[in-house]
Amino acid sequence: MTDILFKNAKLVDPEAGTVTTGAVAVSDGRISGIITDGSDLPEARETVDCNRKHLAPGIIDIGVKVCEPGERHKESFGSAGLAAAAGGVTTMVTRPDTDPAIDNPETLEFVIRRAREAAPVNVLPIAALTKGRLGREMTEIGFLLDAGAVAFTDCDNVVTDHKVFGRALSYARSLGALVLGHPQDPGLSAGAAATSGKFASLRGLPAVSPMAERMGLDRDIAMIEMTGARYHADQITAARALPPLERAKANGFDITAGTSIHHLTLNALDVADYRTFFKIKPPLRDEEDRLAMAEAVQSGLIDVISSMHTPQDEESKRLPFEAAASGAVALETLLPAAMRLFHADQIDLPTLWRAMSLNPAKRLGLDSGRLAVGAPADLVVFDPHAPFVMDRATLQSKSRNTPFDGARMQGKVLQTFVAGHSVYQRS
Amino acid sequence: MTFTHRHLLGIEHLRAEEIVTLLDLAEDYVTLNRADVKHGDALAGLTQINMFFENSTRTQASFELAGKRLGADVMNMAMQASSISKGETLIDTAMTLNAMHPDLLVVRHPHSGAVDLLAQKVNCAVLNAGDGRHEHPTQALLDALTIRRAKGRLHRLNIAICGDIAHSRVARSNIILLGKMENRIRLIGPPTLMPSGIAEFGCEVYDDMAQGLQDVDVVMMLRLQRERMDGGFIPSEREYYHRYGLDADKLAHAKPDAIVMHPGPMNRGVEIDGTLADDINRSVIQDQVEMGVAVRMAAMDLLARNQRALRGAA
Numbered sequence: 001m002t003d004i005l006f007k008n009a010k011l012v013d014p015e016a017g018t019v020t021t022g023a024v025a026v027s028d029g030r031i032s033g034i035i036t037d038g039s040d041l042p043e044a045r046e047t048v049d050c051n052r053k054h055l056a057p058g059i060i061d062i063g064v065k066v067c068e069p070g071e072r073h074k075e076s077f078g079s080a081g082l083a084a085a086a087g088g089v090t091t092m093v094t095r096p097d098t099d100p101a102i103d104n105p106e107t108l109e110f111v112i113r114r115a116r117e118a119a120p121v122n123v124l125p126i127a128a129l130t131k132g133r134l135g136r137e138m139t140e141i142g143f144l145l146d147a148g149a150v151a152f153t154d155c156d157n158v159v160t161d162h163k164v165f166g167r168a169l170s171y172a173r174s175l176g177a178l179v180l181g182h183p184q185d186p187g188l189s190a191g192a193a194a195t196s197g198k199f200a201s202l203r204g205l206p207a208v209s210p211m212a213e214r215m216g217l218d219r220d221i222a223m224i225e226m227t228g229a230r231y232h233a234d235q236i237t238a239a240r241a242l243p244p245l246e247r248a249k250a251n252g253f254d255i256t257a258g259t260s261i262h263h264l265t266l267n268a269l270d271v272a273d274y275r276t277f278f279k280i281k282p283p284l285r286d287e288e289d290r291l292a293m294a295e296a297v298q299s300g301l302i303d304v305i306s307s308m309h310t311p312q313d314e315e316s317k318r319l320p321f322e323a324a325a326s327g328a329v330a331l332e333t334l335l336p337a338a339m340r341l342f343h344a345d346q347i348d349l350p351t352l353w354r355a356m357s358l359n360p361a362k363r364l365g366l367d368s369g370r371l372a373v374g375a376p377a378d379l380v381v382f383d384p385h386a387p388f389v390m391d392r393a394t395l396q397s398k399s400r401n402t403p404f405d406g407a408r409m410q411g412k413v414l415q416t417f418v419a420g421h422s423v424y425q426r427s
Numbered sequence: 428m429t430f431t432h433r434h435l436l437g438i439e440h441l442r443a444e445e446i447v448t449l450l451d452l453a454e455d456y457v458t459l460n461r462a463d464v465k466h467g468d469a470l471a472g473l474t475q476i477n478m479f480f481e482n483s484t485r486t487q488a489s490f491e492l493a494g495k496r497l498g499a500d501v502m503n504m505a506m507q508a509s510s511i512s513k514g515e516t517l518i519d520t521a522m523t524l525n526a527m528h529p530d531l532l533v534v535r536h537p538h539s540g541a542v543d544l545l546a547q548k549v550n551c552a553v554l555n556a557g558d559g560r561h562e563h564p565t566q567a568l569l570d571a572l573t574i575r576r577a578k579g580r581l582h583r584l585n586i587a588i589c590g591d592i593a594h595s596r597v598a599r600s601n602i603i604l605l606g607k608m609e610n611r612i613r614l615i616g617p618p619t620l621m622p623s624g625i626a627e628f629g630c631e632v633y634d635d636m637a638q639g640l641q642d643v644d645v646v647m648m649l650r651l652q653r654e655r656m657d658g659g660f661i662p663s664e665r666e667y668y669h670r671y672g673l674d675a676d677k678l679a680h681a682k683p684d685a686i687v688m689h690p691g692p693m694n695r696g697v698e699i700d701g702t703l704a705d706d707i708n709r710s711v712i713q714d715q716v717e718m719g720v721a722v723r724m725a726a727m728d729l730l731a732r733n734q735r736a737l738r739g740a741a
């Protein structure tokens with residue numbers, strides 16, 4: 001017998017690229033039936049009437065920073081998990097840029113245990129590519145894979161030694177491991193707090209040209225060609241980086257690319273009078289770049305949208321812009337921010353879910369991210385039209401450094417399910 | 428009175444008529460400063476604290492003198508040597524000082540935007556005495572007063588700003604002020620010392636002094652900010668002097684009555700020829716220093732009036 005029946009829903013199917021009215025049946029934590037032809041609905045122990053709201057696969061967010069170990073006052077697995085559930089994120093793929101870095105199997109086991117104890121959503125950890133994220137020696141990639149790492153990255157510490165990076169990529173390839181790169185020339189971007197241009201000059205902020213991203217990507221593509229590695233660029237944010245990405249894909253390299261929700265919905269001018277909640281890495285770009293990113297997601301050139309959730313406490317943000325820490329929390333604002341792109345007719349709903357759910361699942365070899373029989377019942381019910389004014393005091397995250405505080409948004413998560421269990425219900 | 432601000436954080440926030448109001452008042456203070464008895468009472472009973480997070484002799488002395496001549500109780504704090512080195516944050520320092528009820532806070536800080544941040548946290552008037560590469564509004568105002576007195580007007584002039592534009596808050600404030608007053612601005616310097624996107628500021632950009640100085644009324648030289656450079660912006664100081672240092676030959680391209688300005692402190696033989704800097708027929712550099720005190724008196728006077736009005740209304 002069916003455990004839960006979601007009826008009267010608009011089903012967002014990223015695989016088929018459709019939004020259709022219908023029902024979804026769930027048994028034993030997995031999707032057991034999808035009914036869109038108006039035929040009889042199965043008997044169920046529990047029925048969720050979606051009231052013609054949208055039902056989609058839960059978001060799979062690659063690149064979430066949970067500050068365990070090291071800075072639990074900023075974010076713990078418990079608080080991040082609640083934030084994820086409230087944001088419709090059913091799988092957090094967590095970053096290793098903690099203190100200490102997640103660079104050995106023992107630390108990774110700690111993280112997995114903490115996640116299991118405290119987080120109501122799925123947690124898949126990424127491990128560091130080099131020890132201490134210092135770019136000198138590769139980590140125990142084999143042991144880390146065995147312990148549950150789903151990918152490897154040094155996050156925003158670019159491995160500058162080409163030999164070290166090349167060896168790590170080759171070794172990872174032999175194990176079939178995915179490596180996440182941060183395309184950026186660290187020499188050019190050293191000390192930068194903004195993207196170069198009129199605004200940065202007017203504000204007198206140290207700035208970096210978006211060309212630094214293109215140079216970083218060019219380097220990484222050459223390394224992929226040399227090693228045949230499986231590679232995912234964590235964030236492409238500059239229009240100038242798109243042509244090399246397109247060529248690399250056309251050449252058949254095993255490369256995918258992501259971008260952040262902030263680079264899709266904000267631009268450099270949003271910094272206004274030195275608002276440090278808008279300081280992120282890479283820095284916000286020009287409006288032309290933002291539009292180019294939205295177009296690249298719609299066309300499929302950019303595969304993945306991430307929150308790049310980065311909690312920072314008030315003390316690290318209440319500083320002069322140059323001295324303030326980078327990063328923004330986004331687990332809870334990812335979906336409503338993405339709805340801006342939908343309402344602006346820049347990216348349609350199935351494409352958004354391809355980038356937030358299906359493609360991340362495919363890239364990580366997961367069977368979730370789909371609205372298909374047999375897939376895990378990781379689901380989100382949401383209303384893309386519901387308006388609200390974002391109030392950061394309502395966030396579940398321990399840190400509330402969101403650039404959307406006070407912003408008018410549209411799109412509310414109503415309910416979130418992980419393996420058929422409700423993990424969030426809007427009150 | 429058309430000057431409605433609580434703080435003086437940058438020229439960006441001022442309207443043209445507010446700039447004129449301030450300069451007109453400063454003229455009165457030029458007269459006062461030249462009198463035998465140099466005392467006004469516009470700031471009598473008020474407390475002025477100068478917080479300099481970056482070394483400064485000239486600007487700090489100018490603000491101190493301006494405050495004292497108007498009757499304020501002035502306190503100087505050398506922030507580099509104090510609690511900052513003990514790890515206290517800018518905001519904590521500001522809150523601590525705020526609790527002592529100052530009326531005017533004069534702040535210089537090495538980070539762009541730091542003075543804006545501080546102004547949000549205190550309830551007295553804040554004057555920006557230079558923040559990072561962002562703005563230095565009283566410098567632009569004193570330059571404007573100097574130009575107006577030398578040229579008889581502050582509009583429709585050809586003004587060249589030369590040298591290290593990229594690292595200069597003086598250049599930014601001047602570009603904004605002189606643009607608001609409808610002058611033609613030329614920026615001259617090596618491309619490595621030009622900020623990005625500078626052409627969008629409505630300036631003409633030159634990398635050649637002879638071309639750029641052609642027929643200008645005002646030549647503003649900037650100090651080569653060696654302390655802000657992390658290396659490699661120019662090949663050497665001698666090559667810089669050869670190509671961009673102002674000497675009589677290069678100045679010959681400007682109008683015969685063009686004036687020469689420099690915000691100081693000068694690197695003689697790097698951006699300007701020493702003899703030219705001292706030439707009282709061309710150089711108004713000493714006038715700039717004099718106008719500095721008057722402009723700062725005017726700025727603090729106006730802010731104090733607005734503060735009284737605000738407190739009276741509350």
